[in-house]
Amino acid sequence: MSTVLYDTPGPKAKVRNWIYSAVFIVLLGLALWWALGLMADKHQLDGDKWSPFVTDGQVWTTFLIPGLLETLKAGVIAMVIALPLGALFGIGRLSDHAWVRVPVGAVVEFFRAIPVLMLMLFGSALYVQYSSVESEIRPLYAVVTGLVLYNASVIAEIVRAGIQSLPRGQTDAAKAIGMRKGQTMAYVLLPQAVTAMLPALVSQLVVILKDTALGGAVLGYGELLSMSRQISANYSNTIPSLIVIAALFVAVNYGLASSASWLEGRLRQSKKSTGAVVGVAEASDLATGNNSVG
Amino acid sequence: MFDFLDSGQYDLLGAFWVTVQLTLYSAAGSLIWGTVLAGIRVSPVPLMRGFAAVYVNVVRNTPLTALILGCSLGLSQTLGITLGGDTFKETGFRLAVLGLTAYTGTFVCEALRSGINTVPVGQAEAARALGLSFFQVLTLIVLPQAFRAVIAPLANVLIALTKNTTVAAAIGVAEAALLMKEMIENEAQALFEVFAVFAFGFVVLTLPTGLLLGWAAKRMAVKR
Numbered sequence: 001m002s003t004v005l006y007d008t009p010g011p012k013a014k015v016r017n018w019i020y021s022a023v024f025i026v027l028l029g030l031a032l033w034w035a036l037g038l039m040a041d042k043h044q045l046d047g048d049k050w051s052p053f054v055t056d057g058q059v060w061t062t063f064l065i066p067g068l069l070e071t072l073k074a075g076v077i078a079m080v081i082a083l084p085l086g087a088l089f090g091i092g093r094l095s096d097h098a099w100v101r102v103p104v105g106a107v108v109e110f111f112r113a114i115p116v117l118m119l120m121l122f123g124s125a126l127y128v129q130y131s132s133v134e135s136e137i138r139p140l141y142a143v144v145t146g147l148v149l150y151n152a153s154v155i156a157e158i159v160r161a162g163i164q165s166l167p168r169g170q171t172d173a174a175k176a177i178g179m180r181k182g183q184t185m186a187y188v189l190l191p192q193a194v195t196a197m198l199p200a201l202v203s204q205l206v207v208i209l210k211d212t213a214l215g216g217a218v219l220g221y222g223e224l225l226s227m228s229r230q231i232s233a234n235y236s237n238t239i240p241s242l243i244v245i246a247a248l249f250v251a252v253n254y255g256l257a258s259s260a261s262w263l264e265g266r267l268r269q270s271k272k273s274t275g276a277v278v279g280v281a282e283a284s285d286l287a288t289g290n291n292s293v294g
Numbered sequence: 295m296f297d298f299l300d301s302g303q304y305d306l307l308g309a310f311w312v313t314v315q316l317t318l319y320s321a322a323g324s325l326i327w328g329t330v331l332a333g334i335r336v337s338p339v340p341l342m343r344g345f346a347a348v349y350v351n352v353v354r355n356t357p358l359t360a361l362i363l364g365c366s367l368g369l370s371q372t373l374g375i376t377l378g379g380d381t382f383k384e385t386g387f388r389l390a391v392l393g394l395t396a397y398t399g400t401f402v403c404e405a406l407r408s409g410i411n412t413v414p415v416g417q418a419e420a421a422r423a424l425g426l427s428f429f430q431v432l433t434l435i436v437l438p439q440a441f442r443a444v445i446a447p448l449a450n451v452l453i454a455l456t457k458n459t460t461v462a463a464a465i466g467v468a469e470a471a472l473l474m475k476e477m478i479e480n481e482a483q484a485l486f487e488v489f490a491v492f493a494f495g496f497v498v499l500t501l502p503t504g505l506l507l508g509w510a511a512k513r514m515a516v517k518r
Contacts, residue, residue, distance in 0.1 A: 004418045005410075005436065006338040006428040013338070021341040028345070038373050113497050115457040117471050122489045125478045129485060206355065213357035217464035218475070225360050228367075238372045242364050246356050253355035281408060 039239060049237035053244050059231060067227035068248060074140060074223060075209045078147035083201075085148065086155025091185060093160050104156075111153040116211050117218060120146030124219055139222075143215030147208055154204060158278055162197035163189050165276035192274060199264035200278040206253045206260075213249075224248060296491070298481045309473035310495050316390060316459040316469060317499075321452055323395035328402025329437070335407060338428055346403070354400040358461050362393035366465035383468070390462035394455065401451045409444035410436055414518070442514045449507035453500045470495060 009017055039045050052059045092104035111119070123145030127133045133141050166189060174184040216226030224245055231241040260280050267277045299306065334346040353361070366389050369375045377392065379385030413436050421435040460471035474492045481488055 004415050004422075005336055005431050007422060009338060017339050020339045024339065024342050024345070038375075042372055042374070044372060110493070110497070113457075113500050114493050115460040115471065115496060117460040117463065118474055118489070118492055118496070121471070121475055121478060122485070125482070125485050129482060210355075210357040210359075213359035214461065214464070217359045217363060217461075225357060225363070228363075232367075239368045242360065242368055246360050246364070249357055249360060250352050250355045254351060257351075257355060281404075 044237065044239040049235060049240045052231075052235050052237070053240070059235075063227040063231050064224070064245070064248065067222065067224035067245075068252075070140075070221070071209060071212045071223040071225075072252075074143050074147065074212045074215065074221065075205065077140075078144050078151060078208055079205055081144070082148045082151040082155055085152040087159050087190075089152060089156030090159025090163070091190075093156060094163060096181070108153040108156045111149050112157070114150070116146050116150045117214050119149045120215055120219060122146070123149070139215060139219045142219050143212060143221050143223075146215075147211060150211075151204060151208055154207075155201070158197050158200045158204065159193065161278045161282060162193035162200070162276070165196055165278055166192055167274050167276065170274065192276065195267065196274075196276040197278040199260045199267065199280050200282065202256055202260035202263065203280045206256045209253060209256075210249070296484075296487055298477070298484055298487070299491070303480075304473060304477060306473065306491070306495075309468060309470045310499070312387070312467065312469040313456070313459050314499070316387070316394065316462060316467070317452075317456045319391045320394035320398060320455055320459070323391060324398035324402050324451075324455070325448075327395055327399035328406060331399055331403035332406035332410070333432055333437075335403060336410060336432070350400045350403055353396055354404075356397075358393065358397050358458055359464055361397050362390055362461055362465055365389040365393045386462075386465055386467045390459070390465060390467050394458060394462070398451060398455050398458070401454070402448065405444045405447040405451060406437075406440055408447070409440035412443045413439045439516055442516050445507055445511035445514055449504060449511065452507070453503055456499055456503065457496065 007013070036045065043049070089104055089108050092100050093108065095101045095104070120142050124138065124142035126145070127138050127141050170188055170192065171184060174188040179187065212221070212223050213225040215221035216223040220226070228238070228241040228245050232238040235241070257280070264277060264279050298304070331346050331350065334342045335350070337343055366386065369392075370385060370389055376385045377388040379388050417435055417439065418431055421431045426434065459469060462469055463471040463475065466472065470492060474488065477488045478485060
């Protein structure tokens, strides 16, 4: 579509595009020069602030890799717990019985409306008061609790959208051969819905990984982002360490996000399936607030 | 039961007012920034398109916490940029708005880009046939229709932004989440009540947004 917005450039337009490109490069260069100058003034560009990431293997073995593993650990644990819980909620919301559908719907809407950070704070306080979880692993418990409460309700919506995206004929056919409601769900709808919602689930994992950083900043969980504080305490290189850590986050998340859209593309083209897909874009809409929107 | 509210020790409304302010300033900023980014992303100049694509993919995949901490630790404390804020409080608020705008702008850009795709091809073709330039096609024909199509997705972005303002607590902006943390520590015996109060606050903030903009989305939708 975007190519419809302008004509294929002729000789004049090509020259104009080159001029725009040149002006843009100059502006970008000026901004970069200003930023680098500012950083150089504060000695953030000095070689010894950056060299630890290349020469000193300890920065990787004691900070960056353990931090990344902690991030992945919290993310994966949260996903593993939230997935069945979310599936249960999602199916519950589709129930024929109002006494199941309404309370489950209320729970899902409630936890989707509350910021993850507040759920983490609440979880942390909950463990302090009502459990004997030791203080060293309490941050992990709190982070996972917050992530599970929020993401289970998001996954519930993804599951619901996945099941609803299937053609009506699937349910009709299952009924026609005499399957009960439970059988229809377990043998016909869910297996197909799982494939349909795979892209949405992978992109939700990106959201979870990004949210673990909250646990580092507010609850003292030792994940990747919190390592920047420790690295800069050793080498006084605040900006380099933040940049390297952000780059690691981007690498992991961009990889996951690209595989999600690759999966989506494959599923949309596939001739075997019913063509039902819960896409990446829909997932991000489902992740927020109100169902009443749209 | 909720007697901790009467003590006058906590400025609950004040904290939520800061949350609302953070939301409004960042929403305005990211709407402008996101529109500009979307314009650049569909522009005829390949270099500018590439820049916008890289910016969106990098910033969207960075944790918001990292962006806001980067604004505070990097920009402010290391490089001495205060954005004209005189006090620590003022600077923190502005840095949080900057981080939220940079982050949310990418989501606005992506929403708008999918909105541009909903505008029928014939609209842009007709505009080009009239001899309008790219900028005219975009601002006079395509974007006005695209905006009407993306009110619902933008409402979701706004709701997410409202919730994301809590991340500003990480750099000590006195908004709702920071007050909640303080109250949980002081009023440990009333944990559930404190949580209920703040949860209610956020439901009050996000529910009308969704309903109002959902209604607006239906009303403004282009009938085709």
